[in-house]
Amino acid sequence: MWIFMIVFWSIIILLFILVEIFTTGIWSGMTSLVAIPSLFISIFTKSNEWWMILIQVLLFIILWIILYYGLYKILKNKIKYGQKLEQMIGIDFQKKYILQKESKEIIFSNEDYGLIIINGKKFRTISYEKQGIIQKNTEVFIKEIKGNIFYIERV
Structure with missing residues (x-):
């Protein structure tokens, strides 16, 4: 044994x-x-x-x-960062961004996420509360970041 x-x-x-x-x-x-x-x-x-x-x-x-x-x-x-996540990525919550792919408020699959490109980096998006579907090429503000998802709203 x-x-x-x-x-x-x-x-x-x-x-x-x-x-x-x-x-x-x-x-x-x-x-x-x-x-x-x-x-x-x-x-x-x-x-x-x-x-x-x-x-x-x-x-x-x-x-x-x-x-x-x-x-x-x-x-x-x-592992402590000397700056906030927004500063590390280069995000300005006051700046307008162009939505690259339609964004939905309710997500059922990976295809339902929207897309935004900031400083050459792609980020997934979800429409903020009561925003519904936000169409491609719409100007949006980033309202909130949770994990790797950006919550956006129309300008």
Whole structure:
């Protein structure tokens, strides 16, 4: 049974290293690092006891939670922008923009989003409350930004 656990933790480590290589996030790499202590326990104890397997799994879960929340807190405090999102993108809420694609107030699919181009960058739009459908080539103001969606209204 202890050989099974060595193989199990080795597969977990290799699997998450491969996932880390092919993705842009850091969480799968973190998961492979957290599995290393459990692998060492399985190598050096050579025990078939059920409680040893439980210790390995609990250690893995506890270390993952500690590392996840610890790393999240560190990254959250480190990544602070010195300017607002609008300044980073170059948006002026007082400026008029030309709508490039019809924008709707109610979205059922990706095709229902409008399109606006600011400084060569494309942004999705939704018509602001009680604006209904805003036709292409209409002058609009940006009323609000939520996530990656610009809420617009007619001039």
